[in-house]
Amino acid sequence: MAFKKKKQKRVIKQAKLSDPFNNDPSRIDYKDVQTLKKFITTRGRILPPEKTGMSPKCQRKLSVSIKRARYLALIPFAQYV
Numbered sequence: 001m002a003f004k005k006k007k008q009k010r011v012i013k014q015a016k017l018s019d020p021f022n023n024d025p026s027r028i029d030y031k032d033v034q035t036l037k038k039f040i041t042t043r044g045r046i047l048p049p050e051k052t053g054m055s056p057k058c059q060r061k062l063s064v065s066i067k068r069a070r071y072l073a074l075i076p077f078a079q080y081v
Helices: 034-035 056-071
Strands: none
Touching: 034 056
16 A cells, blocks of 8 residues: 655745844834834734744734724724735
8 A cells, every 4th residue: 555645835934023122012102103014914914923023022012002003093904905
């Protein structure tokens, strides 16, 4: 009985964004729209910490800041391409 070879999945490593806040959550501000846009996809989703390379504490502060900026209409909820 012949065994089938399993196909290997190709894993493409994506480059992590460098942490512009240097693991200091007090530097994250909802008014800094240009920096916050780096952590949002074109669909308006917040990037996960695996891709941002941030600590959990900074990631929580970042998500709160993004949501606050959305509420104040500084950042759109979704960007249509």
